Amino acid sequence: MGRRRGRHARPPDQVYRSSFFLLASSVTTAALGFLFWVVVARFYSPEQVGLATSLISATSLLAYLSMFGLNSTLVRFPAPAPARNAQLTQAVVLVAAASAAAALLYLGGLPLYAPKLLFVREHPLTAAAFVLFCVCAAVNTLTDSVFISARLPQLNVLVDGVIQGLVKLALPVLLVAFGPSGIVGSTGGGYIVAVLASLVLMRRRIGFRFDLRTRGTRLREQLGYSVASYTSSLLNLLPLMVVPLIVLARLGTAAAGYYYVAFQIASMLHAVSGAVGEALFAEVSSDESRFGELLRRSATIIAAVQIPAVLVVALGSTLLLRIFGGSYADRGHGLLTVLAVGALAVALNTWASFALKLARSMTHLILSNVLFAVVTIGLTALWAPRGLIWVGLAWGTGNLTSGLYAAAALLTRRPTPPARTGAPARIVHQTPHTAPIEGHRR
Template sequence: MAVALPKNFSEVRQHLEQPLIRNSFFIMASSFVAAGFGFFFWMIAARFYSQADVGVATALMSSMGLLILISRLGLDQSVIRFFPSRDKNRVLGTAVLVPTAIALGAGVFFIAAVDVLAPELAVVRTIAPLYLAILGAYSIVWVFEGALNALRKSEYYFALNLLYGTRILFLVPLVSLGAMGIFGAFGLSFILGLILALILLARCSVRPTPCVDRPFLREAWQFSAGAYIAGILMSAPNMVIPIMVLHVLGAESTANYYITYAIVSILFMIPYAFTTSLFVEGSHGGEMKRSVLRTLASMFALLIPAIIILSLFGEPILGLIGKDYVEGMALLRVLAVSALFVSVCQTFISIAKVRNDIRSLVVLSGFVSIALLGLGYALMNRFGLIGMGYAWFATYAAGTLLVGLILKKKGWL
């Protein structure tokens, strides 16, 4: 079927002002802004802080991200799902109160048990109040970001990501604090983001009510339980790997891994954007097979030249951050090629969500999580940091084969 194209500027403007198009643009722009600020943040941190400081700070930030991931219970997604039909203030208040309480409880446990869980991060005991304050702000802002998108105000989400860039301004003044200076700069941006998010929500006439809406929780859990488990399984390795690298190879290797992954993650934004659009299209009843083929073709058309460019110019990019980080070039190339297989697995996740096939979603997510962490630990002990790159490639290549088997068994091919 032919697609009618806008014939004049007025029609183009109307097309761009459609909520789906406008919000997609701002979400994608937010991802690139976050990546850009992240690159400059770590480039400046590498210039003013030692590699050991960078390694400890990244592990602290990863530990916090893992606590947030575990505690959110899928309620950030349920906010988007239930905002149109329920009391927004009560939904948002519940979605903030419950996960944040769990996150803070988990944070207290982590601090108390750090000698067993991650002895390399025992320093967290000396900054326990700061760690918990940043953890709380991070947890609340995470939910608020979803609420702004649910309100079709993704331009406000974009504004928040611009504000997070202020963390760069705090790096130099806090340099005397070492690793805690990097961590403090990271946390201050979320505290400022929390203030801005409350102001932006108020402009939308949304003021979260501190409460526990039990009917909402029951309905939300039925909706999000399977996707929540799958989300944890897919995301947990990104939080655990820096801590694992710190334990196996030390702080310098952790810094190398984190910086290299931060650069390669720009490639991962491509499948994220396209598979999110695929999920939206499928949820609106679009023809899935044609949409999947278009999604894959579009992703590969962008990914392949991007991988080639990053492989050719990755060394000077790493050199901009610091000469010590050029050692991560081999890891960068392997992670970059892995993006092709990551895109296939992400595409399947969107298909499974549209089909409401939570079992297949959990099977693939569980396989990726276990294989990536298990192979990563084993191959790092044998090959060093590049072993983690081999684990990424092997895990997602095998995941792509698993996707093919599931699709064939389900008759979706």
């Protein structure tokens, strides 16, 4: 691929640049999310926070489950330029429909697995709002992959970090009269605005237009990869939904609130390996000959950033939680310390999982996530009665087990050359006046 000239020129290796912007997006999102939960903790009781966080966790999980692996397929196997808009349109429509159906099924099953959350379906408007929030969360996740594919990760900083974060931050005080529904509504409002902003930016920056044609989208051809990616994502995200429910059932609503706040802080550490992994995935998808080189480079970046960050959070857990209130510091500092140290296991698991997906070693990827789900959920159910610290230990153990298996599998597997259906498409950054899209990525 020749080096392009002019103001849209790109250096051949963008792993550092992409890692920076994706990490900046995660950090900005996490920082504003941190302020959001500080406000929520001051205006809502721990019991209300515990109920709301269980629904917010469910929203995130249902959104990811509705991806069907398309967020990876859009980057890894983009359609040729004439069919790219149709490929994106099909993906958006499918994900929106799937997330709506998943939300309805979740609401219908609440009496079986979470009777304490039945308040969300007591009023038709509340139930409809929950479904809408799930749809917007799913579509927003998909559009994030579109920007990554177009090598515009800075737009994720704007949409997910700034726009969504500020909208969420402005709503909790206005909705305090609605109790836990006010917290959920604040998060959902951020998703709605983020989706609208994403669609506008897709139109202006990459020339996206809704196109209902079905030919040339490559979605059917890559169905196997999408299904495998979807299955691994389902297994990977299952503990995110089940663990809070176990905490809620075994330790009560207040403990669920303490767990969620501590986990949100720890998630800022998880963002490091996630951002670098996304950048690795994108760059190797563009040039698979550099797989080994970029794999080593990404591991170095993760270690250089992750280890100091873990030390800061682990040593300052009490001070960080005191911002939310004295009860959070007293009841959650041990959990946060354990989760911070466990972020090293999360980093190993994330890095190795991205590598397996790039190598198209999907069987090992699925088995790795089976281990993660079974070990994490099983140990949480077994250890939760002992307290929140043991829940954190279960999380770290599950990630370590999965990461070690994935790393071992990676040592025995080399990437397979991709099947070519024609000349590789190039990424072209566009203004509204240029041709539609030329994509390349995951």
